[in-house]
Amino acid sequence: MGEHRATLAAVAARAGVSPSTASLAFSGSGPVADATRERVLAAARDLGYAGPDPLARSLRRGRSGIVGAVIGERLLYAFRDPVAVALLDGIAEALSPSGTGLLLLSGDAQHGSPTTEQVSRMPVDVAVFATCGRDDDPLLDLFLRRGVPVVAVDGPDRPDVTVVDIDDYGGAAELARHVASLGHHRVAVAALPLRLDGRSGRVDDARRAIVGFADCRARLAATEDVFGPVPVAEAPSNVVEEGERAGRLLLAGPDRPTAIVAQSDLLAVGVIRAAEALGLRVPQDLTVVGYDGIDTPWLGERLLTTVVQPIAEKGRLTGRMVTELLAGQRPANVHLPVRLRVGTTSAPPPSR
Template sequence: MRGRDHPAGTLTATSNVTHAPRRPRRSALSVQRTTLADVAASAGVSVSTASLAFSGSGPIAEATRARVLQAAQELGYAGPNPLGRQLRRGRSGIVGVIMGDALRRAFRDPVAVQVLDGLTATLGPLGLGVLLIPGPDDASQPAVDPLLSSAAMDVAVQMWGGTSDDPVLEMLRRRGTPAVLVEGTPQPDVAAVGIDDHGGMAELARHVLDLGHTRIATVTLPFDRERAEGPADAGRLAQLSWEITRRRLSGLTDAGVSPTVVYETPASLVENGAAAGRALLSGPDRPTAVVCQSDLLASGVVLAARELGLRVPQDVSVAGFDGLDLPWLAPDVLTSVAQPLAEKGAAIGQAVEDLLAGRMPEPRVLPVQLRVGTTTGPVPPDA
């Protein structure tokens, strides 16, 4: 007979045919995972023997190891959970990297990216992963990210901005987490990696002075968590707490430069340098040279000078710090103090390795080098 729900010409199954009930399909996530105990049972060995087969060491015969691995392959077992293994050793295998700034700004800075690249290239062969912990976006946010108090990490790296009373370091001390401080105030219980900021900036200052400049302004990195923007008066200068900014400013002044203006910026970004450049170069008594604490700030000043119709270096000299390759600034090539960014990242990784081995490494201060480009020249004759 024709089935009512079937098209013409299609026959339904007769009533004497028995159908097996359809089993509900299980998702891949609901399938029970094969365990080490399953592998051990299949290979006819104890769980501890199976564990030794995967560890690659210990008193186990090669024939037994091969039998265990064969059983694991047949059961689709990839190996013991690495997180469980790390936790049994009392380690997470994670290095917390505290960026000191919001990630949306940090990853626009080639300095941060290149240092991180050198760091991760060193940590990878050690079997260590990285947890990035952002800094506050502005002073209204907490200085310490909640991750810092709860996330599993074996060592913490604070990238920059640290001071002796930094709340981030205080939190790490309370947790008992070993720490590496980058570009911060050296402290006896914290590993330190930095560069010769002071010496490099002093050499750059002498270069500009030797060119005959006396009206020299400077554009700085942030002073503190406030991330203010604009000329800093004496009161604001007295509040400067971030070590990297303080060292570079003192290198400039110790070399004999009395800045006409100290212009503080909220971040090391091109637009912050451009804003500083417009403010410094628009007035009638503009400086003949602008020394900046980063290359991105300096490149912004160069762009502002071009916008205002000024020639670099014929009308104003501009210098930076970092030694970045900035092809988009062509035809200009910044005069800058080059720091070894990848090497600094590797030095941080080596300090992490020492701390994990129970050793407190000696502080590392890496050398820097003055590179004279096209953006500095003699003081203008009519200045």
């Protein structure tokens, strides 16, 4: 165990060839006589040499063969979000043929987690900001300064990053018009995190000023462009439980809304749970709508009224952007359309 691992030079020496030839024998690039290759491979076998050291190879080549996926929250939360998972899967699938690996990175430094500096020191060829396209993410700048190309999903619209996003505003607006056309006036919003700092609860003006996520901001703007200013409860992360908390909060007040616009399907499921815990029927007593268009097994036969985004395609396209960047190209931004799906969780408000 103490002995050092065999190196390519050692193998070359044993095979009686120069290191350069040994390298050629392994990498396959360049002409090598079959006999020589055999000799090198045999020597490698004798010495227990399992191929060139990835680190040395990467240093020389100038690339690591690794793509970083920045996910904002704890792995657990990101993985509970079907949208994030599908996205990562799409990236992984697109990357697979080239043998590129996917490295999970945590964006926001929290208790015990590595510093942003540390994270940006990871050897990635491209960084994908998967679930946290915050406008002013320091990590984003760090990667760019380092010369690492960045793809931002639903991310900030900056000239130096490639953006893949959906028509957040358009979808949210169409959804809002649907709710309005049913006759609702008293509407409230269960919002995605405005910023990843763990805060939750009712959003006041000060808090509202710092909305850092493009998607969250666009959806909220669309809703308020239809209904005017509405009460907003913020969930600290995109999970059912937090949707339930936000729902309880919104339904507790004296002026109970007749419709709640949740900024994601997971939050919507939570809101529905909160409503039912209070004895409210959905949609008879309360209309609840979501965003994303994921499977919602929690709801049984009911179909959530929501905006369906092309998740799988988003993932695939993101993956393609990455491979293009790896190939040295500068791909154009992509803006995907969404579609309103009217389900069984929206209805006219109860007549008083």
